[in-house]
Amino acid sequence: MLPTLRSSLPYSMAVAVAAFALFYFLPDFNWPQQVYVVIGVLLCGILMPVLLDVKGPAVPPSSAELAVDYNGDTATLYVGNLPYRANEDAVKELFQRFGVVINVRLMKDRQTGRRRGFGFVEVAAKDSAKMINKLNDFEFQERTLKVREAKERQDDDNQSE
Incomplete structure (x- = not known):
């Protein structure tokens, strides 16, 4: 509605x-x-x-409409198999059902500007395990999401040694 x-x-x-x-x-x-x-x-x-x-409005604003000002520990989750039509707001709204979301970054192809089907969601550390449990293998816009804790980015210099 x-x-x-x-x-x-x-x-x-x-x-x-x-x-x-x-x-x-x-x-x-x-x-x-x-x-x-x-x-x-x-x-x-x-x-x-x-x-x-x-x-004024009869319905209080949803958690998606409230600004997040979180100062605690954070964790970054990798989200794979995202639908290409999904945007940051839709992903943020989905994750906010299960906890505090600080930031959503969906990756785009540098040449075409089209979404690549994966991204990263920065969340409160205390909510990360719950989000992984609830949203891994979750059906979102006709795609099955893959959600896990993001690994630290490895530089190419460290891989050759």
């Missing part, structure tokens, strides 16, 4: 019930049906934005 629809739904229902009660209990004015439609449109078209503006 869209966030704007989710936030306005309680108010829409309240206005609909109030309009129904108003027209049900008032004496019949024998107005044409078009007048009732215009009144309904005015109620929902004018009163609804006023209510939303004054009251």
